[in-house]
Amino acid sequence: MNFEGGPGLRELAAALVLVAALASEARAHDVPHHHHDEGGVTELEEERPERSTLHEVILYVPNRVLDLLDVVRARVRIGPGIAVGVRATQVVDLFIGSYNSLYVGLPGPRGRRLPRSPIGVEDNHGVEVSIIDGATGFGFAPEYGPAEVGAGAQVALGGIDLGVEPWEAIDLIAGFFMIDLRDDDL
Numbered sequence: 634m635n636f637e638g639g640p641g642l643r644e645l646a647a648a649l650v651l652v653a654a655l656a657s658e659a660r661a662h663d664v665p666h667h668h669h670d671e672g673g674v675t676e677l678e679e680e681r682p683e684r685s686t687l688h689e690v691i692l693y694v695p696n697r698v699l700d701l702l703d704v705v706r707a708r709v710r711i712g713p714g715i716a717v718g719v720r721a722t723q724v725v726d727l728f729i730g731s732y733n734s735l736y737v738g739l740p741g742p743r744g745r746r747l748p749r750s751p752i753g754v755e756d757n758h759g760v761e762v763s764i765i766d767g768a769t770g771f772g773f774a775p776e777y778g779p780a781e782v783g784a785g786a787q788v789a790l791g792g793i794d795l796g797v798e799p800w801e802a803i804d805l806i807a808g809f810f811m812i813d814l815r816d817d818d819l
């Protein structure tokens with residue numbers, strides 16, 4: 634009697650354990666969702682579709698490389714003009730001059746998800762002092778980072794622009810722990 638009843642009970646017990654496990658897993662999934670929805674833990678996660686763990690793993694190395702490239706600007710410029718610029722954040726900066734150029738090198742902070750090209754067009758014309766920005770590039774201004782520190786100059790047919798963005802360095806370090814402070818990961 635028990636010979637047949639035993640396995641039947643065991644199967645029933647196993648099925649109950651399975652159902653209980655699935656139910657508790659479903660609840661475990663629900664809880665963080667509610668946290669995100671109600672608490673608004675991070676706005677970033679709500680602005681974009683949630684990335685899967687697989688997505689993050691596959692793009693982990695490319696994203697760290699792009700984060701690293703964001704830290705340094707080292708553009709060599711070829712083209713006519715005369716200009717000088719220095720900056721230590723957007724508030725403490727100075728630019729005066731005019732140039733049209735083709736640049737080559739490390740382009741500097743992306744300020745977006747798409748990588749910037751190591752070769753491109755760059756121009757800038759006018760005067761910029763701190764937040765009073767009278768300088769304009771005709772679609773190809775250098776676009777510095779908000780905390781970027783650096784300097785550049787253009788003389789006759791050549792120029793150079795060097796900079797470091799500490800904010801991107803912090804984003805790089807946070808990125809190793811899967812935290813995307815700049816919201817620029819692919």
Ligand SMILES: [Ca+2]
Pocket residue numbers: 700804805808812813814815816817818
């Ligand atoms: Ca990042």
